[in-house]
Amino acid sequence: MHKNKDLYEFLLIKARDFTEEWYKGLDKSDPKGVYASTDEKVIANVKKQNYEFHEHFIELFKTDRDKFSFEFDKWIHKIASDQQHLDTPIHFVIREFMRTREQYLEAVHEFAEKYPEKVKAGQLDQWHLIIVKVIDSVILKFTEETYHYSTYQLKAQQEMINELSSPVISLTRVTALLPLVGDIDTARAKMIIENTLNQCAVRNVEHLCIDLSGVVMIDTMVAQQIFQLISALKLIGVKTTLSGIRPEIASTAVQLGLSFKDVEIETNLAKALASKIQYR
Secondary structure (H helix, E strand, O other), X not given: OOOOHHHHHHHHHHHHHHHHHHHHOOOOOOXXXXXXXXXHHHHHHHHHHHHHHHHHHHHHHOOOHHHHHHHHHHHHHHHHOOHHHHOOOHXXXXXXXXXXXXXXXXXXXXXXXXXXXXXXXXXXXXXXXXXXXXXXXXXXXXXXXXXXXXXXXXXXHHHHHHHHOOOOEEOOOOEEEEEEEEOOOHHHHHHHHHHHHHHHHHHOXXXXXXXXXXXXXOOHHXXXXXXHHXXXXXXXXXXEEEEOOOHHHHHHHHHOOOOOOOOEEEOOHHHHHXXXXXXX
């Protein structure tokens, strides 16, 4: 009942005006986000994206619902993964969807007043309801897509940070250094193990110095995983030297019953490099 060719054509004619009116009414006082940009290219792109919204939304009054949803979902995904929108506070974006909803509610009223003969009984209420429902659905899908994409980006960034914060540094052809810095939680410890084993295998490392002097805190689980790393390195033929072990780390290891029997220990990194690592 919401389909109406006359309303569709009426809205299509107004689409450009919708975009210009929308942009003119933007609150640009907050410097955060895409809407406050003064860059002409950014402004042009924002207007283009807004006009694309109208092109898709107006199809609601002409196209079958399945086709409409499929095409509109593609637009939502594109905007939700757009970096400039990701950098825009989510409540700003939702506010603009709500302003756009008002544009359509006012437009169908205008259509009904100008062409009452083209509006069936109860049809205006149906249009109001479908506009509200669809815009609400768009807001929900947009926030879901933004959340998923932001989570993916955050995970990728965290993995990169973990890799950069646990680098295996080649010292000679067969010796390398793993300097650990900062807090190490269980997730990071797992990443360190995977990254270190891979790097040692790729670089044909025979002797690795693991320096813990920059580690701020370490719990029992992490201490255990560091020793698991040493055991795993031993299995692939890599000897290890531990340096910079703090008293609390040593205490934790002893309480866990972790053996230092097959591990070379030095009090600090300088001594480890000078006396334990064989440069070749």
